[in-house]
Amino acid sequence: MPSFKSLLEYFPQLESIYPEKVIQWLKGQGSGQILENEMGNRILYPQTIPLSERELFLEMAILREALKVQPSKYYNRNLNRLFIDVDFLERFPDASSLVQAFVDALQPVGLVSLILRSENVGSKSVGTLLRPRILKPEGKVTLWVGNQKYDIEIGSFITIPSSLNHLTIKFDSPVAKILDHHKLVAEVSGGRLGVVVDTRGKEVEV
Amino acid sequence: MVKKWKFKMNQLFGSYRLRIEKNKIIHIRRRLINAKGQIKVSVGQEVCPQDVVAEGHTSSGFRTIHLAAELKVSRKKADGYLMRQIGQNIYQGELLAMKKDFLGLSKQLILSPVDGVIETYDHQNGNLKIQLTPKTIRLVSGVYGIVDAIDEVTGTVLIRTMANMVYGVLGSGKEREGLLKILGPSDMLTSSKQIPSQAQGRIVVAGGLVFMAALEKALDVRLNGIISGGINASDYRSMAGGQWNIWHKHWSDVGLSLMVTEGFGAAPIGEDIFSLLQNYNESFVMLDGNRSRLILPINEQNSMIYIRKTGLPTKLQADPSPEVGLWPIREGVRVRIVSTPFLGLQGKVEAIDQTLTKLPSGLETYLVTVGSGSRKIRVPYSNLEVMALCDERN
Numbered sequence: 001m002p003s004f005k006s007l008l009e010y011f012p013q014l015e016s017i018y019p020e021k022v023i024q025w026l027k028g029q030g031s032g033q034i035l036e037n038e039m040g041n042r043i044l045y046p047q048t049i050p051l052s053e054r055e056l057f058l059e060m061a062i063l064r065e066a067l068k069v070q071p072s073k074y075y076n077r078n079l080n081r082l083f084i085d086v087d088f089l090e091r092f093p094d095a096s097s098l099v100q101a102f103v104d105a106l107q108p109v110g111l112v113s114l115i116l117r118s119e120n121v122g123s124k125s126v127g128t129l130l131r132p133r134i135l136k137p138e139g140k141v142t143l144w145v146g147n148q149k150y151d152i153e154i155g156s157f158i159t160i161p162s163s164l165n166h167l168t169i170k171f172d173s174p175v176a177k178i179l180d181h182h183k184l185v186a187e188v189s190g191g192r193l194g195v196v197v198d199t200r201g202k203e204v205e206v
Numbered sequence: 207m208v209k210k211w212k213f214k215m216n217q218l219f220g221s222y223r224l225r226i227e228k229n230k231i232i233h234i235r236r237r238l239i240n241a242k243g244q245i246k247v248s249v250g251q252e253v254c255p256q257d258v259v260a261e262g263h264t265s266s267g268f269r270t271i272h273l274a275a276e277l278k279v280s281r282k283k284a285d286g287y288l289m290r291q292i293g294q295n296i297y298q299g300e301l302l303a304m305k306k307d308f309l310g311l312s313k314q315l316i317l318s319p320v321d322g323v324i325e326t327y328d329h330q331n332g333n334l335k336i337q338l339t340p341k342t343i344r345l346v347s348g349v350y351g352i353v354d355a356i357d358e359v360t361g362t363v364l365i366r367t368m369a370n371m372v373y374g375v376l377g378s379g380k381e382r383e384g385l386l387k388i389l390g391p392s393d394m395l396t397s398s399k400q401i402p403s404q405a406q407g408r409i410v411v412a413g414g415l416v417f418m419a420a421l422e423k424a425l426d427v428r429l430n431g432i433i434s435g436g437i438n439a440s441d442y443r444s445m446a447g448g449q450w451n452i453w454h455k456h457w458s459d460v461g462l463s464l465m466v467t468e469g470f471g472a473a474p475i476g477e478d479i480f481s482l483l484q485n486y487n488e489s490f491v492m493l494d495g496n497r498s499r500l501i502l503p504i505n506e507q508n509s510m511i512y513i514r515k516t517g518l519p520t521k522l523q524a525d526p527s528p529e530v531g532l533w534p535i536r537e538g539v540r541v542r543i544v545s546t547p548f549l550g551l552q553g554k555v556e557a558i559d560q561t562l563t564k565l566p567s568g569l570e571t572y573l574v575t576v577g578s579g580s581r582k583i584r585v586p587y588s589n590l591e592v593m594a595l596c597d598e599r600n
Contacts, residue, residue: 004569004588008453015450019439033438038546040439040470043452044375045544047221048589049569056567093568 005087006046011066025061067105075106086118096159114193127193132176134201139175154199162190222533222592227371231516237362238262253347259363260345269320274332277305281332348490349503355520368509372500378445379463379495382430384409386491393474398423415472431463431493436473463495468550533592545589553578
C-alpha cells in the first residue's frame with residue numbers, strides 16, 4: 001500500500017522557506033504568482049502528491065530549499081557523506097534528479113558517499129558522487145568505472161548505474177581536479193544510486 | 207451517530223478536516239470596545255439577540271479635517287467657507303463647508319463626518335478641529351443564550367449559546383462581528399469594484415478569490431471581515447506579516463478579519479460552506495480570522511432548550527483547533543479534492559482502483575473516481591480530504 005510521507009514530516013520548518021527562493025529554481029515553469037500559490041497549497045495540504053512532471057519540479061524545488069534549512073542533517077562535510085532518506089525515493093522516483101537536488105542544495109565537494117537512510121533498516125552506502133573542482137569551462141573528464149570508460153563533458157550531471165557494492169574508478173582530467181588531483185584511482189561504493197558525476201562546477205547560482 | 211467501520215488490511219486512508227459543526231454549544235465573548243461602560247446583565251441570566259448586555263460611552267476626542275486641502279483654497283481663507291461658526295454643534299452628515307465656483311454653477315460640499323462641536327480652525331496648517339460628542343454605545347447580545355460569566359475589569363460578558371461553526375483553512379485578524387453579506391456566487395473573483403462602499407462593519411462573502419485591491423478597499427470602507435474560497439499567497443503573506451502562517455500560527459491583524467475556506471489561488475467556496483452561508487445572509491455572525499473560524503449563531507428561541515441542558519467550563523481558555531486526521535476512503539463517501547486544478551471541488555467517491563497507476567510525475571498510486579455533478583474526476587487518494595466525519599457528526 002503506497003503511502004507517501006509529506007515533506008512537512010521531514011521538514012517541520014517548511015514554512016520558513018521563502019517562495020522567491022523556490023521560484024528561482026523554476027525559471028520558465030510559469031508565473032511567479034501561480035507557482036507561489038501552488039507552493040502554498042503544498043504546505044497547506046502536505047499529504048498531496050504531484051500529478052504532473054511540472055508539479056514534481058515544484059516539489060523538487062521546495063525540497064532543495066528545505067534541505068538548506070537543516071543541511072547538517074543530510075550532509076556530513078567531515079565524513080564526506082550525503083544522507084538520503086529512503087522514503088524520498090518513493091516521493092521522487094527519479095533517483096538521479098533526487099541526488100541532483102541534494103547536490104544543488106548542499107553543495108558537497110570531492111568524493112562523497114551516498115548513504116540511503118531508513119528508520120527500519122538503518123544506513124547503507126548505495127553509491128558515490130564525484131564532484132570535482134572545475135578549472136576551465138570547457139573540456140572533459142575521463143572516468144573509468146570498472147573497465148568501462150566514460151568521457152564526460154564539463155557542465156554535465158550524469159548517473160552511471162552500478163549494481164556492484166564496491167568498484168574501482170579512475171579519474172583523469174586536465175581541466176578538473178578531484179581531491180586536488182588531476183588523476184586519481186579510488187575504491188568507491190556502488191549500488192542503487194550508482195556513480196554520480198557532477199561536472200557543472202561552481203555553485204549553482206540561485 | 208458515528209458508524210463503526212470495518213477496517214480492511216488494504217484500506218485506503220485519506221485526510222479529513224473538520225469544516226462545519228452544526229448546533230454546537232459554545233461560549234462567545236461580548237465586550238465593549240473603545241468605550242467605558244457598565245454591564246447590564248447578571249450571571250445565569252437568559253438573553254435574547256436584542257438584549258443589551260453592556261452600555262458605555264465613547265470617550266471624547268477630536269477629529270481633524272484638512273479643510274484647506276479638501277476645498278483646495280489657501281489656508282488663510284478656508285474658514286471663510288464654513289457654514290457653521292466656531293463653537294457651534296454639528297451632527298454627522300450636516301453641511302460643514304461649501305465652496306461655489308466662479309459662476310456659481312457648481313459647488314463643493316463638505317459634510318461633517320462626526321457628531322461634535324466645531325472647536326478651532328488653524329490658519330497655519332488649514333486644519334479644522336471638531337470635538338467629538340460622547341456617544342452612548344449599547345452592546346446587544348446578538349444571540350440566544352445564558353450569561354455564564356462576567357469580567358468587570360475587561361467589560362467582558364461570556365454567553366453560552368448555540369451556533370453553527372465553519373472552519374476555514376487560512377485566516378488572519380482578531381474576532382470581529384457584523385451582518386453577513388454575500389456579494390455574489392461562490393466562484394466570483396472579487397476586485398475593488400465588487401466591494402460595496404456602504405458596508406461599514408459588515409462581513410462579506412467574496413467568492414472564489416479576493417484580490418489585494420479588494421482587501422485594500424475593504425479596509426478603506428471599514429469592513430469587519432472577508433470570507434473567500436481562495437487568496438493569492440503573496441497577499442495572504444503580506445496580511446500575515448510576511449510569513450506563511452499555516453501550521454505554526456502567530457496572531458496577525460491588519461484591521462480586517464479574513465477567512466479562506468479552500469486554499470491559495472482561485473477556488474470556489476465549497477458548496478457545503480457556501481450553502482450554509484446563504485442561510486445567514488444579512489444575519490449577525492462573528493469571524494475570528496486568526497482561528498480561521500466563523501460563528502453562525504442559531505437565532506431560534508427553542509435553541510434555549512439545548513443551551514440550558516449543556517454546561518460548559520466558564521474559565522476563559524484557548525479554543526482547540528479544528529480536527530484533522532485520517533479517515534478511511536470508501537465508495538459513497540463525500541470527499542473534497544485538495545490539489546489543483548480542482549482545488550476545493552466536492553463530490554462522492556464512485557470507485558476506487560484496485561491497481562496502481564503511474565502518474566505523469568512518475569509516482570505510482572491508487573486513483574479514486576470522484577463524481578461531482580455530471581463530472582467524473584480521477585484523483586490520487588492522497589489528494590482528497592474526507593468529509594464523512596463532519597457529515598456524520600452533523
